[in-house]
Amino acid sequence: MEHSTLKRAHAIETEGLTKFYGTFEAVRGLTMRVPAGTITGFLGQNGAGKSSTIRMLLGMMKPTAGTGRVLDFDIAEERPSIEMRKRVAYVGEDKRLYDYMTVRQMIAFTKSFYPTWNDDVGKKLLDEFRLPLDRPTKKLSKGMRTQTALLLAFSRGAELLILDEPTEGLDPVMAEKLLELVVGAAADGATIFFSSHNVAEVEQIADRILLIDRGQLVLDTTLDLISQDFRRLRGVYDMPFPPGALAVDGVERVTVDGRVVSVLASHNSSAIAERMRAHQGGGTVEIIPLTLKEIVLESLRGEPHV
């Protein structure tokens, strides 16, 4: 397909993306959209399918079923995937580099693949990180290796940065620095898609959240909507709460613990509270704002709706 130069709506789109390893279904019919120009956090527990999804997006793995497009290029076809990778920078989870190259050689090697390579960014990061150019990468500390990997990614002049657990194993100072870099790249117009199981860092920089659990998307929302609309509603009942009584738009999850009924609402919390009061004979229903961490934990709890 001809690459469109028009501003695209989505940097990443998948439809029913599925990956089996033998009989184990690592990614289950994943349909998601990553709007262009956003910082999207791809959250999930270890083994949820985040890395498998990213590897499929980058052409490292072939999907068992479903389709995907990154920057409008089909991920399943080799030629389009190569074209796509000219515009994408990727930092993997382990951030390993070629042991037999020095930092200088790694930079020269990577640069040769990217006509959009930005020397200014490279030099700035090199100064900032104080990387020893002539040291073999196998003799770098983990922090320095990560810094080198980031330099190689951020200097590519990429339209889309895909970062797989970028802060994994980093000390807090280095993690903070990385998050600043991500925000800076987004401000320069790049789309950022980063996987993490650290809710706090996602909350710190992301515009949008995609939460995956056991290979399935369980939450797709923005940080703004979370602070505006997500609420927990809690009421106490003398009589058993009738099943299906809260079949109201916006109810994501209902849990009953003895006499206490707790509702996770993604929106429409006023109407839901009204309905709860009606079953309570006009009693009190608490409406509590939620943090992203609470929403994630609720969404991953996996309990059925009442």
Add this chain to the structure above:
Amino acid sequence: MYRTLCAKAWLETRTRFLTALVATLAVCAFWTLGHPWIESQWQRDLIEHPEWDNPPWFLRAMKDYPFYLWHFVYAEMFQKIWVILAVLLGIGGLSREAAHGTAGFTLSLPVSRLTIFGTRAVVAVAELLALALVALAAIVAGSRVMALPYPIHHGITHLAVMFAGGLVFLAASLCITEFLEGEHTPALAGLGGVGLLYFVMQPYVDGAPVTGLAIPFAVPKLMAGPADITGAGDIVWSGLFASLGAAAVFVALAVRRSRQRDY
């Protein structure tokens, strides 16, 4: 891009190649520069131990320097080292990178898997060719230094045949690397295969006629070629072409596997 990928393949195999270079020089220097000493040892053994049952090549090797070189360099010791070197030069690639944790970085580059494989294979072939040329130079130079007459066309022909045979082992190594996972598994499997092949084929290298089931595995004998080379007709061309065909099959299998595999 191709140049940097070739440079990467070179840096990846540089230590192995330099080790191979030293081994090649050492073996060639030993059998050429050491000839007078070896010959004097043999003479003494003949006088002091007339009862010893000498192998069939022994008496000719004492008198005929080109035959001596053929026996020790092309048919025996150096050939086995050569094959081991060919296998070691072929080890690497994306499977090994997966074990090292760098496959993700490599595969995120805007380049096809075929290109990655192809540049690695080209560099390995170039390294093998360089080793053959170094061996030729070392044998010719060593013979000159020791004032031993050695027709250069013998060296050229034998090393050309060994290079062609070495390509089979190199291709097999490239193939094994794509199929077997782990950092050291492909090397162990490749070297184990070589050991088994030479154990089974040794009687044929020693002179038994190659027939029946042994024919497809007769690469060591083909690589040795005839002891006396008078012209191109002495080379078993059909066998050599069959070996190159086998190398092509190994490469095709490796490419197919590389393109299909998930990383």
